[in-house]
Amino acid sequence: MLNNRVVIQSTNQFATGLFIFILSQAQVLSYRFSQAFTKTEQLSKALDDTNRNLESMVESRTESLRNANKQLDQESIKVSKSLQAAQVIQKAILPPDEKLETLLAKQHFIIYKPKDIVSGDFYWINDAQLGNLQNVFVAVVDCTGHGVP
Numbered sequence: 644m645l646n647n648r649v650v651i652q653s654t655n656q657f658a659t660g661l662f663i664f665i666l667s668q669a670q671v672l673s674y675r676f677s678q679a680f681t682k683t684e685q686l687s688k689a690l691d692d693t694n695r696n697l698e699s700m701v702e703s704r705t706e707s708l709r710n711a712n713k714q715l716d717q718e719s720i721k722v723s724k725s726l727q728a729a730q731v732i733q734k735a736i737l738p739p740d741e742k743l744e745t746l747l748a749k750q751h752f753i754i755y756k757p758k759d760i761v762s763g764d765f766y767w768i769n770d771a772q773l774g775n776l777q778n779v780f781v782a783v784v785d786c787t788g789h790g791v792p
Contacts, residue, residue: 726760733761738768746770746779 645651743751746768753766767782 729761733765736765736767738766743768 646653646655737755743753755762755764755766764783764785767784768779770777770779772778
């Protein structure tokens, strides 16, 4: 514009200006690409570190779970042994079928089905001579806390 108004005398510098503009844009683009590449490398390194930490965390948690499972197995064995001991005690308390048949003259029935190994319910029968009378005592008991931890 200054050349057209004859304010200054110059030659046409369009090609030089275009070259400088393209060169500066190439420099800006290369800077942005290098920044993106640097950021990608940093993120990749952080991801690798996280993956390594994650593997060690999984291993430690797996070990904790193994230990907890061992403890549960040991406790399960203790409870099973305790239940089996309680079952033996409970069977010893229950009167034999022969005694029931003798005292009740086969006029009885019993439904005794423990839910698990040991029942909270049990029955008992015994006879006794009180004076001139022969008495039969029967007990049907529902108990809780029957000695099983």
